[in-house]
Amino acid sequence: MELRRLTLWGYFRQTTRTDKTGNQYVKVRIRALSPFRRKVVDHLSAWLGVFCTILLALLIIPLVLAELLPLAALLLIALVGGLSYIFLMAFLILLVSKRKTILIGGSYVRVRRYLFFWSYLDRARHVTFTEQSYSPLSNEKLKEELIHEAAETDDTQKSLKPYYRHSKMLIIEHRGIPYHVMSIYDVVLAEQIRCRLQALLLDVPSGSLGQIAVSPEEIWGKQAGDLNHGS
Secondary structure: OOHHHHHHOOOEEEEEEEOOOOOEEEEEEEEEOOHHHHHHHHHHHHHHHHHHHHHHHHHOHHHHOOOOOHHHHHHHHHHHHHHHHHHHHHHHHHHHOEEEEEEEOOOEEEEEOOOOOEEEEEHHHOEEEEEEEOOOOOHHHHHHHHHOHHHOOOHHHHOOOHHHHOEEEEEEEEOOEEEEEEEEEOHHHHHHHHHHHHHHHHHOOOOOOOOOOOOHHHHOOOOOOOHHHOO
């Protein structure tokens, strides 16, 4: 399993709630890494992995050299170092991931900005979810560039910030005005989240009150390519 796929653990959770007036709404919790946080996770997990490997060599190897061959001892160091790197990265991803809560009702969309502060958007005034690239290139050209990135040899291109080139900004537009929701590392993950949010706007029709006709289980049931089982 690729390490970057660890970001998909619980990245999108939705539940149906009922407010005080008896109207249902969908509560969405998004968890993802920003490009800066992903960079911190990569560097910190690498350094901690090296530290654990050195610590193992200094403290444990002298105790087992009498019973193990030198080659077996080296293989043990490499194995423990690699496992420590993987587990440290997984732990740090779960620890530092940014979380965002969004409520989607028939007449509103609410986005949590801070602990107790919410942004209220009236759905009667056209609300839609989009995404924006950090790259000066268009989305289509950026996709082509990422596909051919492995074969690039231009030092100028490689000197650009790779974490931001591989990231997108999740945007919510209200009355044609864009508002930044969160930054998401991994363009594929950003697109999946945007599509799911946009689909919820269609499944919870604007102006609808009372019970939501389609449950989350029916919306995201088990089927080919189901996002709930993408990880």
